[in-house]
Amino acid sequence: MQVRTFLSWTLRLIAAIILAQTLYFKFTGAEESKFIFSTIGMEPLGRYLVGVSELVAALLLVVPRTAWLGGLMGLGVIAGALFFHLTILGIEVQGDGGTLFYLALAVFVCCLGVVVLHRDTVQENIQRLLGKA
Numbered sequence: 001m002q003v004r005t006f007l008s009w010t011l012r013l014i015a016a017i018i019l020a021q022t023l024y025f026k027f028t029g030a031e032e033s034k035f036i037f038s039t040i041g042m043e044p045l046g047r048y049l050v051g052v053s054e055l056v057a058a059l060l061l062v063v064p065r066t067a068w069l070g071g072l073m074g075l076g077v078i079a080g081a082l083f084f085h086l087t088i089l090g091i092e093v094q095g096d097g098g099t100l101f102y103l104a105l106a107v108f109v110c111c112l113g114v115v116v117l118h119r120d121t122v123q124e125n126i127q128r129l130l131g132k133a
Contacts, residue, residue: 008117012067015074015110016058018103026051032094040084053077061114068121071114078107 025033026047037043042050054077060070081104085091091101115122 004117008067008114011110011113011117012061012070015107015114016061016070018107018110019054019058019061019074019077022103023051023055026054032096035094036084036089036100040088050077050080057111061111067114068118068125071111071118072122074107074111075115078104078111082108 024030029044029047033047034043037047037050040046053073057070057073057077060066060073063070082101085093085101085104091098093100
């Protein structure tokens with residue numbers, strides 16, 4: 001296995017696992033999730049929409065053909081999470097020691113790595129979507 005392929009799979013799986021493990025809390029209405037989305041004024045609809053977006057991003061990341069799109073989608077979803085941590089929520093939420101913030105950072109870095117590793121595919125697909133292929 002090539003180093004690039006190994007690195008791609010590693011980054012994709014880390015991001016997908018982190019994204020997927022938070023879904024239970026969003027979809028079951030865990031108190032911490034309700035607190036977060038209430039604080040940013042998006043409870044409950046935002047919690048469900050973000051959960052669905054994270055689920056789609058995680059699924060796209062684990063399918064080799066759509067990994068580039070999962071990376072882009074993961075970047076978008078997690079950029080929102082980081083924005084709210086840095087503006088409204090703070091790094092530490094309800095005494096978690098910053099765990100959610102640091103997990104979001106890890107997802108961001110992993111998804112950015114996926115996009116960089118698959119930049120040729122990203123570029124080709126964007127050009128195709130814009131009708132320039």
